[in-house]
Amino acid sequence: MRNLFISWIVSTLLLALSPLVLAQPPLVGHQIKVRIDPDLGTLTVQDTLKLPDDRAEWMILLHDGMDPMVASGDAELIPAGRLEHLARYRLRMSKPGPVTLTYGGLIQHDREQIAEGMGRAREWSRGTISPEGVFLSGSSGWYPRIPETLQAFQLEVSLPSGWTAVSQGEGPGTMTTGVSTWTEAHPQDDIYLIAAPFERYQTQASGFEAQVYLRRPDAALAQRYLDATETYVSLYSELIGAYPFAKFALVENFWETGYGMPSFTLLGPRVIRLPFIIHTSYPHEILHNWWGNGVYVDYDSGNWSEGLTTYLADHLMRERAGEGWVYRRDTLKGYADYVRDATDFPVVEFRARHGAASQGIGYGKSAMLFHMLRRQLGDEAFRAGLQRFYADNKFRIAGFQDLRRSFEAASHRDLGEFFETWTLRTGAPSLKLTDVAVVTEGGGFEITGRIEQTQKGAPFPVLVPVLIHQEDGEPLSLAVELNESSTGFRTTLPSPPLRVALDPWFDVFRELLPGETPVALSNLFGSERGLIVLPGGAPKADQLGYQQLAEVWQSGHPNWEIRWDHAIKDLPEDRAVWLLGWENRWIDRFAEQSQGFALEPEERRLRVLGGDALDGSQASVALTAWRDQQPLGWLAASDPAAIPGLARKLPHYGKYSYLVFTGTEPDNQAKGQWPSGDSELVQWLAPRRELPPLGEPAALVP
Numbered sequence: 001m002r003n004l005f006i007s008w009i010v011s012t013l014l015l016a017l018s019p020l021v022l023a024q025p026p027l028v029g030h031q032i033k034v035r036i037d038p039d040l041g042t043l044t045v046q047d048t049l050k051l052p053d054d055r056a057e058w059m060i061l062l063h064d065g066m067d068p069m070v071a072s073g074d075a076e077l078i079p080a081g082r083l084e085h086l087a088r089y090r091l092r093m094s095k096p097g098p099v100t101l102t103y104g105g106l107i108q109h110d111r112e113q114i115a116e117g118m119g120r121a122r123e124w125s126r127g128t129i130s131p132e133g134v135f136l137s138g139s140s141g142w143y144p145r146i147p148e149t150l151q152a153f154q155l156e157v158s159l160p161s162g163w164t165a166v167s168q169g170e171g172p173g174t175m176t177t178g179v180s181t182w183t184e185a186h187p188q189d190d191i192y193l194i195a196a197p198f199e200r201y202q203t204q205a206s207g208f209e210a211q212v213y214l215r216r217p218d219a220a221l222a223q224r225y226l227d228a229t230e231t232y233v234s235l236y237s238e239l240i241g242a243y244p245f246a247k248f249a250l251v252e253n254f255w256e257t258g259y260g261m262p263s264f265t266l267l268g269p270r271v272i273r274l275p276f277i278i279h280t281s282y283p284h285e286i287l288h289n290w291w292g293n294g295v296y297v298d299y300d301s302g303n304w305s306e307g308l309t310t311y312l313a314d315h316l317m318r319e320r321a322g323e324g325w326v327y328r329r330d331t332l333k334g335y336a337d338y339v340r341d342a343t344d345f346p347v348v349e350f351r352a353r354h355g356a357a358s359q360g361i362g363y364g365k366s367a368m369l370f371h372m373l374r375r376q377l378g379d380e381a382f383r384a385g386l387q388r389f390y391a392d393n394k395f396r397i398a399g400f401q402d403l404r405r406s407f408e409a410a411s412h413r414d415l416g417e418f419f420e421t422w423t424l425r426t427g428a429p430s431l432k433l434t435d436v437a438v439v440t441e442g443g444g445f446e447i448t449g450r451i452e453q454t455q456k457g458a459p460f461p462v463l464v465p466v467l468i469h470q471e472d473g474e475p476l477s478l479a480v481e482l483n484e485s486s487t488g489f490r491t492t493l494p495s496p497p498l499r500v501a502l503d504p505w506f507d508v509f510r511e512l513l514p515g516e517t518p519v520a521l522s523n524l525f526g527s528e529r530g531l532i533v534l535p536g537g538a539p540k541a542d543q544l545g546y547q548q549l550a551e552v553w554q555s556g557h558p559n560w561e562i563r564w565d566h567a568i569k570d571l572p573e574d575r576a577v578w579l580l581g582w583e584n585r586w587i588d589r590f591a592e593q594s595q596g597f598a599l600e601p602e603e604r605r606l607r608v609l610g611g612d613a614l615d616g617s618q619a620s621v622a623l624t625a626w627r628d629q630q631p632l633g634w635l636a637a638s639d640p641a642a643i644p645g646l647a648r649k650l651p652h653y654g655k656y657s658y659l660v661f662t663g664t665e666p667d668n669q670a671k672g673q674w675p676s677g678d679s680e681l682v683q684w685l686a687p688r689r690e691l692p693p694l695g696e697p698a699a700l701v702p
Ligand SMILES: [Zn+2]
Pocket: 260, 284, 288, 306, 309
């Protein structure tokens, strides 16, 4: 007990006394000449390393089987064991000076599936050289990687004619046949080498070159990306500070990825051609050149870059379209549906996404942290803080403490409690509106009320917006500071108040209340326990398809069961339930929910939100409903051939209440959420009526 206390005191003191900036890793210079043979899967490399003079021994990681030798310089290499696919060496220097290593060998790793929750997976490779293309990163061990250093490099890549290599920084040089050169003098935390027989497009923008590398020619597609690159790079340069690299490139990968590397992004062939990507994932990847690849993440103190990038890209794009509140509501719902007590962890423990729960924290909660910070400081101080953080930490490693310092300097406020609360604590506040009363006072109306925090555990310090509609004139907006478990508010209005609403734009990271958000697929996919009910009366091919879909979704979720419809006596009421197929014996139980839809099982017909009737033999549909507090889903395919695609796609549509697909791919035709009603955070003081729609406050960038 005592020791624990002392160690807490010491660590608190250390935190308080920690130097103004994090210790920065040493910089290693590389001059790399590499020859790549895609057919054989091999490379041969000569790398001249420039190491800081202050150490006589360095640990080096290189892919296994590379057989490295010291070709020049006063140093020797001593094997020091293995680490998975990597070999370790000690590089012992007898005197300072450059050291040239030569080595070569095969790097060819299959792609691995990484599970990301119910029915979701992505592919990753440790690195490969193949006739399809080349993908090499530091974790491939293609260059001598020295842990806890940053890299500056000159790279010359020899490839078969027609091939081009892409890396960070400035390039691809003079383009002599089969030779690409890349240079980056700013410290990098990795060196990437991507190559393929690319078609290249470029345009000179102000201060940098926009480039596109496609695996098959498509000038129109390339032009759209060149234009988008200019648009977003200039948007973020103005918001944050000058773009830090000589080029930005869109590079087409040979499997489906969405990676943001320094000065380029590697997107899969399908992703690149999805029409919405250019305004969703693409700005996100571009922004990573500031956050993550311009300012590096101090992983020991938590990955702040995904939250900040999500906030200033994904959130900002929706905010500019007037839908920031919808984005934030979906974020709160994602946290509520996928993060539970057992899987919750503080933001400082987020390193990388490995499923919906870590996404709910490292992207969602972290983005809300930045939103709450902006609402507290105001847009001007928030922008100044961003600019300061970037200017002070460019090409350096930074953590939440550095963010805090920058925003404190920009706002002249102590943000210690704010950052402690939102980075170190788990959970979320749960708000309640009580004791709302109105008295006439003089010619006006005095309205009073209380805001309570009802969650278990200590209250969170939060700034809660309160919106009051009145009979005449504009609605009145208050910001109530709530540091205790309960606090009152009071204001006067010239005309009778109609309605009081707490946090109507979802500005606070908090728990959602019933009624605030419609049921969606995420309620099913995020459920810990559930039942999938198969249709015993369906044709054999459908039965088989549904069974396989159920098994894919169930895998890794031991508390989900699969049963045939005739084998159960009733639908359980204590867990999520999926009903599959038009033939499902329990379909009437779904049809009677009819929240937003009308289902005619006999005719195989349905209507969604009063739209045209859909023919079940032409369209595959997924619908959701609440049954008490439990989500109920129903899925029916138009054709058994569409079922594998539905199994794969639906887990990516978590935020929707209904989905309609056609064809066997299948292609999405319609999607949306059921309208949501009022919650306990809203209180009417007059008979309910239609109020004019109210825009949320202005976007950070118009
Ligand atoms: Zn990201």
